[in-house]
Amino acid sequence: MASRGGCTDWLLGFWIMLVLGLGQESQCQPPDAFELLKLRQYLGDTLHVMTDNWTDPNMLWNWKGVTTNKDKDAVVSLSLPSSGLNGVLSEEVGYILGNLTHLVHLDLSDNSLTGSILTNAKTLETINLSHNYLSGSIGPDIQLIANLSELYVASNNLNGSIPETLTQCQNLSKLDLSSNHFQGEILGGLGELQHLQLLNLSHNLFSGAIPPQLGSLASLSQLQSLDLSYNNLTGTIPDALVSILDLDMGGLNVSNNQLAGQIPKALSSSPQTCFNGNLGLCGLPLPPCGQDAGPTQSPGRPPTATSILLPMGSQHLRTWVVLTIAIGFAFLCLMLVSAIFLRRGWVQYQKAQLLYSPESLSLKSALPGMLFDDSLKDWMQFEDVVTATLSSSNIISTGRFTTLYKAMLPSGEMMAVKVLNIEKGYSTSHYKKVCMQLESWVHEFHHKHLMMPIGFILYDNSILLLYDDAPYGSIGQSLHTKVQPNVLNTWTSRYRLALGAAQGLAYLHHSCEPPIIHLDITSHNIFLCGTPSTLHAQLGDAELLKLVEASNGTLDSISAVAGSVGYIAPGQFPLCFQFCAHYRFFPCVNVSILSKSSKPFILSPITILNASSVCLVWDFNEVSLYLCRVKILCPLTSGFIKEKSKANSLFKGH
């Protein structure tokens, strides 16, 4: 990683310091300082956290992210989350960590590290490497970290199965493997871990049955959260899990698997969301067994043949009858399809495969989402909406934060779909929670002149917000592009629309407490709805603020809150920063703009959440940039960590 030259330079400096005898008290520098300085050479340090703070080896205890023991000579904790680190956790890095013989706590989460999970540091008790780009599997030698108590590796690209040796880490209390590609069966042995409090295996490819042994976890009443959602688990929910009843609300989540059968009675008071999206779960809190299994589906997904049939087959005989019919039916279909293919010829078949198979396969896993109005569920399938949006080149409008598409469903129904990008590092369930908060809001703030979502779908790092069709596009589109028919060709129609938009905005400002501030008012965000005779304006993006609030700033699209060019009020801090390095999530950094005359503006974290600090691009031209100076400060330390000279030079340029 580091150049040889850099290394020798550093060594020279090191020896000079040694010769000068900077550390009078201690005869030699702490060996751990030496190891950390080696580590610095192996990891990219885009924010200069290590470069700027790890300087004097005699001040090891004062290094950023480093905690030492009482004697101040050995590193006990290395904690550099969200610090802009990149590079590979290679074998060499492993050796270095292994040489830190007092290291107990390692937190390198939320960086851009690649490589694999290292097991060299045997003294570790907590490891947090979540939200990186690590790959490979967890090696069986994980057991060598005998005192391991917390292992967080969520949101990486890890695969393989959980090694059985992990169950020998008897102190393990928190294990989070969520949002990876782990597969295989869930180890029953995990139930033997007496201290386990948190087990999150969600958003992986785990298959097989839920091992009944997991029930023994709860018997020790330590376990607080068991999340197995979004896997391919089959079978029933073992009765043994009943003892998990002590868990807090939502402590157990088995949603979005392939589970079937009756939910154990003792779990009946759990929220429905913990069981949704399974193949055929029934019984409270879901509808009773023997009925239509529709509700266990993700909302909006119509019951398929299998899902209707399976729960009825709780009795063996019926299962067999049903299965036989199903197989027969499938066979018949197959014959029919083959006949069609034979007729249409091989070429067309291949074309059909290309067009539909891969997509329909990948979409088969029920897409997470929700429709806010039950009556919509009959005619809308999420898969269709996604396909229609993806294949559609009909962009109705592009706002500062979102893009609105026109989507035609197979039924011929038209709808509008707004696409927001989301952060990669977060689980689908996070965004699902965020979007579900919209529902109550939408019902509460219903207004003729606000374009409110009727549902949402999560798909491929995007939130798809669904709306009723806006057949005539936006005011901006109608005014500035020569669309036909031009419904805005009379003053009367324009006046009516202006009035409607004003009503929508006045409603947000004056009928909501606190007032709802719109994040991006432009003519491209006011849509023309209804028929030519009932044409009325609907203000779009009104829900964005709520979404931003609910998401804690994890919406990728909304990286800057500044409105669109030409619409930004002067004097309202109209700079729009785009930080262009490759950090995925950057929660701790705050930017303050210091001007000569006034108090510093504090740019909220939301402005730069998923960005870095290297290059600043703004798209507004009337700002007194020369007044500004950028400093980046970290609220964690309440101090400035870095003044960006590059940013300064950019400012001076104006």
Added chain:
Amino acid sequence: MTLLFPAEYALTMRVTVKTNVFSFGVVLLEMVTGRQPGPQADEEGMDLVAWVNAAVAGNLSSDEVLDAQILEDCTKRDVDEMESVLRIALLCTSEAPLRRPAMATVLHMLHTLGT
């Protein structure tokens, strides 16, 4: 581990209801003039707000300011209304936030055009 300000707090620090009123004023200007909101093609370095202000200050005739596309089909009353809306829009786009009317006022003014 991480400190996040509430988004609401962060947003209201800069974006206020009066920021919205400004943006809405720009939309009104677009509808009255038919021009793009950003920098104007015929007047370098001017955005729409500056252009309209300059036009009004320079006593340009309404034919030159209002949208020619719809003007020919407009009645005298329509033109009066357009001019009124233009004035409302200029009020909305006042540089000082305090001088911008609240949306309720804007709505009232739009409702009572010409009366």
